[in-house]
Every structure is written in structure tokens, then in C-alpha cells.
Amino acid sequence: MTNFSDRLAESILSRRSGVCVGIDPDLSRLPDHLRAAYAGRVAELGDAGAVAACFSEFASGVIDAVADVVAAVKPQAAFFEQYGAPGWEALRRVVACAHEHDLPVILDAKRGDIGSTSAAYAAAVFGGAPALAGAPLPGLAADAVTVNPYLGDDALAPFLERCDQGKGVFVLARTSNQGAASLQERDCDGRPLYLHVTDMIARLGARYVGAHGYSDVGAVAGATAPTSLAAVRAALPHAFLLVPGFGAQGAGPEALAGLASGDARGYVVNASRSIIYAWRERGGDFRSAAAAAAAEMRDAIGGF
Amino acid sequence: MTNFSDRLAESILSRRSGVCVGIDPDLSRLPDHLRAAYAGRVAELGDAGAVAACFSEFASGVIDAVADVVAAVKPQAAFFEQYGAPGWEALRRVVACAHEHDLPVILDAKRGDIGSTSAAYAAAVFGGAPALAGAPLPGLAADAVTVNPYLGDDALAPFLERCDQGKGVFVLARTSNQGAASLQERDCDGRPLYLHVTDMIARLGARYVGAHGYSDVGAVAGATAPTSLAAVRAALPHAFLLVPGFGAQGAGPEALAGLASGDARGYVVNASRSIIYAWRERGGDFRSAAAAAAAEMRDAIGGF
Numbered sequence: 001m002t003n004f005s006d007r008l009a010e011s012i013l014s015r016r017s018g019v020c021v022g023i024d025p026d027l028s029r030l031p032d033h034l035r036a037a038y039a040g041r042v043a044e045l046g047d048a049g050a051v052a053a054c055f056s057e058f059a060s061g062v063i064d065a066v067a068d069v070v071a072a073v074k075p076q077a078a079f080f081e082q083y084g085a086p087g088w089e090a091l092r093r094v095v096a097c098a099h100e101h102d103l104p105v106i107l108d109a110k111r112g113d114i115g116s117t118s119a120a121y122a123a124a125v126f127g128g129a130p131a132l133a134g135a136p137l138p139g140l141a142a143d144a145v146t147v148n149p150y151l152g153d154d155a156l157a158p159f160l161e162r163c164d165q166g167k168g169v170f171v172l173a174r175t176s177n178q179g180a181a182s183l184q185e186r187d188c189d190g191r192p193l194y195l196h197v198t199d200m201i202a203r204l205g206a207r208y209v210g211a212h213g214y215s216d217v218g219a220v221a222g223a224t225a226p227t228s229l230a231a232v233r234a235a236l237p238h239a240f241l242l243v244p245g246f247g248a249q250g251a252g253p254e255a256l257a258g259l260a261s262g263d264a265r266g267y268v269v270n271a272s273r274s275i276i277y278a279w280r281e282r283g284g285d286f287r288s289a290a291a292a293a294a295a296e297m298r299d300a301i302g303g304f
Numbered sequence: 305m306t307n308f309s310d311r312l313a314e315s316i317l318s319r320r321s322g323v324c325v326g327i328d329p330d331l332s333r334l335p336d337h338l339r340a341a342y343a344g345r346v347a348e349l350g351d352a353g354a355v356a357a358c359f360s361e362f363a364s365g366v367i368d369a370v371a372d373v374v375a376a377v378k379p380q381a382a383f384f385e386q387y388g389a390p391g392w393e394a395l396r397r398v399v400a401c402a403h404e405h406d407l408p409v410i411l412d413a414k415r416g417d418i419g420s421t422s423a424a425y426a427a428a429v430f431g432g433a434p435a436l437a438g439a440p441l442p443g444l445a446a447d448a449v450t451v452n453p454y455l456g457d458d459a460l461a462p463f464l465e466r467c468d469q470g471k472g473v474f475v476l477a478r479t480s481n482q483g484a485a486s487l488q489e490r491d492c493d494g495r496p497l498y499l500h501v502t503d504m505i506a507r508l509g510a511r512y513v514g515a516h517g518y519s520d521v522g523a524v525a526g527a528t529a530p531t532s533l534a535a536v537r538a539a540l541p542h543a544f545l546l547v548p549g550f551g552a553q554g555a556g557p558e559a560l561a562g563l564a565s566g567d568a569r570g571y572v573v574n575a576s577r578s579i580i581y582a583w584r585e586r587g588g589d590f591r592s593a594a595a596a597a598a599a600e601m602r603d604a605i606g607g608f
Contacts, residue, residue: 024421027434039436047435054436078417078424082433082443084396085389092388108421112452113382113414114481117328120382129386130331131351132343132358139386148416150454150476152483172454177418179456186500188492196490 003210004144004168005218005240008104009264012071017298018265020106020242021066021290022272023075023094025055029277031286034058045086052086055079058286059090060097062276065287066294067101072268074242077109095140104143106170106242112148112155119158121145126162144168146220146242149197153204163208163216168240173197173232176222176245185228194221194228198235205239213262215239223251223269233259233267241267246297247274253300269301307514308448308472309522309544312408313568316375321602322569324410324546325370325594326576327379327398329359333581335590338362349390356390359383362590363394364401366580369591370598371405375572378546381413399444408447410474410546416452416459423462425449430466448472450524450546453501457508467512467520472544477501477536480526480549489532498525498532502539509543517566519543527555527573537563537571545571550601551578557604573605 012018027035038045038054045053063073073094080091098105111121123129127139147159149171159169174184174194184194198219205217218240221232225245233241241259245251246269259267271294278293279286316322331339342349342358349357367377377398384395402409415425427433431443451463453475463473478488478498488498502523509521522544525536529549537545545563549555550573563571575598582597583590 026420027436035436042436042438047438048433048441050436051433051441076417076421076424078415078421078428081392081428082424083441084428084443085392087428088385088392089389108417110415110417110452110455111382113380113412114479116330117380117382117412120380120386124382124385124388124391129352129355131346132331132339132354133346134351137352137355137387139388148414148452148454150452150487151414151479151481152486152488154481154483155479175418175455175459177455177458179458182456182504183454183497183500184456186492186497188490188497193487193490193492193497196487200486 001166004104004163004166004216005214006210006212007143008072008240009212009214011104012264012268015068015071017069017071018268018301019070019294019298020072020074020268020270021062021070021275021294022270023059023062023073023276024272025058025079027051029280030054030058031279048083049086052083052090056090056093059094061287062290063097063101065291066275067103069291069294069298072104072106073098074106074108074270077107092140095142106144106146107140107142108146110146110148110172112151114151115154115158118155122158122162126167144170146170146172148172149200153200156204160204160217168216168218170218170220170242171197171201173201173219174221174225174228176224176249180222180225195231195235198232201239202236209238212264213238214266218242220244223255224249226255229255230258233261237261239266243267243269247271256301271297305470308408308467308470308520309518310514310516311447312376312544313516313518315408316568316572319372319375321373321375322572322605323374323598323602324376324378324572324574325366325374325579325598326574327363327366327377327580328576329362329383331355333584334358334362335583352387353390356387356394360394360397363398365591366594367401367405369595370579371407373595373598373602374407376408376410377402378410378412378574381411396444399446410448410450411444411446412450414450414452414476416455418455419458419462422459426462426466430471448474450474450476452476453504457504460508464508464521472520472522474522474524474546475501475505477505477523478525478529478532480528480553484526484529499535499539502536505543506540513542516568517542518570522546524548527559528553530559533559534562537565541565546574547571548574551575560605575601
């Protein structure tokens, strides 16, 4: 089984792109023709089922269109969960669609709980829940997941153990939202809290290093706080960074200066709305607008 | 719409119980006769569907049996999510079953993300996701949810806004697991991190106070760290505390000394495994064993 970090590095290198496309489907922003088509199928599919099928067609269209210009796909679990069981099934189809293009999937779920519960979350994301008879369940079959460090390292352990099975974990260090500083930048024993989290990541990730020299245990650090982002990189030279905050959230390429580390740069920059809803600014088909926006972003953050 | 905190207070007072029963279904611990019955239905229901139906019957049996002796029900989302769409549907049925007994449901999901994503999680848990035509979707229809504070107060805001609609939020302050101390007890500007979280809870919860004097914004604080639990109570005299760590996790009634605040005591103590799997120790029917274990716990933590 290839390490997650190697699959991500190879995707970055083969596509010459450091873009991660976030799949955050919001019904009010989807193209009118798609909404109209599925509004006509509510009787057949149910309320939640019709939205979920609409999300599935939209997300597949985006992923098919951007597959050559992005390195990874990051579906946001929340947007699917709000449509219940059909939403969960649509999320599973998004993962499968990305895999048809050999794109690694980072499920953005920000999970974390005490040990036995984190093990169940890992089974949901990566597979492995026991069946009544026969093989364990496949789960969502994602390649990596985002996790929250607040509960401490024993809560992360069940996710990390999956690195031996080719999976990856991105631990929240310094997030991109405005209120992130209220706890994460707080001075704890002389250093900001997020650097205690990077200590944890460095310690836990040291045993999961792939052939490209990157750990399967990465960090989330937002481009909206460039000084902190640089500090996370300095603390974690061998980790992949998942960098949100680009595009709609306001950060530009200047936030990425000096961030490269290793043969595949060691980071992916996520953009969701500015790619998947690019048709709203650019007009035309949502798929070709997404492909054009993703290619521009790839070039803006530096082609290879 | 009655405040969540008032519904919880009235449930505690009318049942004379401060017990919250955690619904954490683990296939390997379920009664043999249930597993055998649903193993025979895999062809009909599918692998995940058969487990989900088995969970549903088990959870309903427990809830029906303990409904008079517990104040609230806390399903753990992870255990259902690992069975995908059928698991999610089983979780929805667990909420509905608790509501048939007028029991408030605290969904233990430990969610938290940037604002627009937290809003989608709130829609998943409480309802409100837009449909293609007609009324918004009902979601899981839980009464309250556990949330993670690491992202800061703007990430909590979309959950808190639901307090105006009769919902409640429990913010993780000091969790019950062994590794909790690694971040939560760290000295930040002269005080442990979890007390900065209680500051946030006090500030955010002040505007959501019900007729019994409790805020709809509570805190999670584990009985396994009694000194920290007491400090959380001192910092939040008007908050409901959700106290895990009792029973299988090792804490006993002595950890609760001095914790009472207000007319309904202001806390519920959660136990999962020691109640729902009581039949494994006591023998007999899983339902009557759960009822007996819950009643004993009610008395151990102090009847009213």
C-alpha cells in the first residue's frame, strides 16, 4: 500500500498543480438548470434525495472538469450531512468520482473524540466497521481526513493508526477564520497554542514518512494568517500543509512565499467557492468555468 | 418555543434523575439473539442496513426501558456514521424514539468549523437545510449538540443562533479522556486553556437563559478530572454541565460533590457502556438490565 503522502506528492508532481478543490455544495448557488431539473424529481427522489442527487451531478461535473489541473479534492462533510442519508450517499459518490480520476480525497470533517469514538469516526471515513457477516464495511473510502486536536493525542491515535493502511490525517493547527486567534494564538507557556499542536503533529507523524520524505500526518494552516502559516511550516518541514483561506476567504499568492519544502513543495492550497461557483462570475457552463478558475489558480500559486 | 435549558431542567425534575444515557452501539457488544436475527436479514437489508436496523432495535429497546429513570439521551454520532446512509437513518430513528418519551436528545457529534460550514452542521443536527421546493429539511431534529471550541467563537455562532429556536449547545471545556490535559490543562496567560473556553461559554451563553435560570449554552466537563470539573462549575454557575467519565471510564459519585447549582442541579451525568451493556454483567434481558443499571446510577449520583 502506497503511503498517502506519496500519493499526494505524485498527484502534485504529475499534474504540476498544488491546487486542492473544495467541494462545498450550497443549493442556493447551484446553476438554475440543475436546480430546475431536480426540482422536477422531488416526487420520485424525495426532498433530501433530490438535493443529494443534484449535489452529486454538480460535484461530479466539477471534478471531471478540474481533474487534470488540481492535485486533490476536499469534500466538506457538513454540506452533505445536512441532507441526511441521501446526502451521505452523495458524499460517497463524490469520493468514488474523484478516485475514478486517481485524485486523492481529503474529507474535511474536523472530527475528534475519545479513543473508541475516534475509532468509529475513522471507520466511517476510511472503512473498517464490522459487518454482521463477512467483510468489514467500506465507509466513505476517503484518503485523508481533517481532525481537531483539542482532545489531545490519545483522541488522534485511532486516525493515525490508519496511516499504516495508506491513509492520511491533517490536524487543525491554525485555521483560516477570523475568530481562530481567540484560542489558537493564545500564549501558552510562552508560545502560541497552535505551536503546541505542531509539536504534537511532529511527534505523532515522525513514524509515518513516505518515500518522498513527507509524513502522512499533515497540518491545516490558513493563508489568512501568513506569519502563523510560516511558523507552522518552520515547525513541520516534513509535513504536508493543507492551506485554506485562498480565494473567496481573501488570501493571495503572497501568503505562500517561502512555504515550499521537499520535491512536491509540501503543501496544497484549497479553494472551494472561487472554483466551483466560478460560473457565477465568468458565465458559461459551470464545468468549464471551474476548470478555467482552477487552472488560473494553479498558475497564480506557481506552476511547476 | 420552550428553551432547551428549561426542557432539560423539567426532564430532570419530573423524573428525579440527573442521568444521561449515552447510546454508543458497538456491534460486538450487542446481544447474540439480536445479532443472529439481523445476520439473517443481510440479504434483504444489505450489510450496513442490517447493522443499522439492529442498532435501531437495540437503541429503541434501551430507550423505552430507561425512559422513566434518565433525564436525557445522548447518541454518539460516530457509531452510526460508520454504517453510512443506513446508519444515519438509524440515528434519526433514535432521536425520534427518545422524543416519543419526551426525552431531550443531546447529539454527541463534537462538530465545529468556519461559519458557513458550522451553519450546515447545525442544519444537519437541528434541521433547516433548504429544499428544492417547499419547507426546509428536518435534519436529525436533536435538541442539543456537542461542539468543539478550537476554531473560536465565530465558528460556534451558527450553533448558538439556534438557541433562539429552542436548541442547546454543549461546548467541550475539559474532556474525560487521558490525553485531554495535553492542550486543555496547558497554562495560557496564567490559567489553563479550558478556563479560557469557559470564559467564551459564559460570554456567548449570557443571552440565552431560560425560566429556570440556566443558559442554553452548556459545557462538557469530565468527572475523571474532578478539580477541573469544579473549576468549570465555579466559572459557569448558570450553565448546564454535561459530565462524561462516569461508570466505565472510572469516575464515581464523589467527583460530583458540590456540583449542584440552581433548582435542577445544573448538570447531567452521562454513562453509556455501564447502562446499555449492563446485561453483559447482570445477565437477563438487555432492556431490564439497562433500566436497573440506570436506576442504580440515578440513586448513586443522588436522587431528588
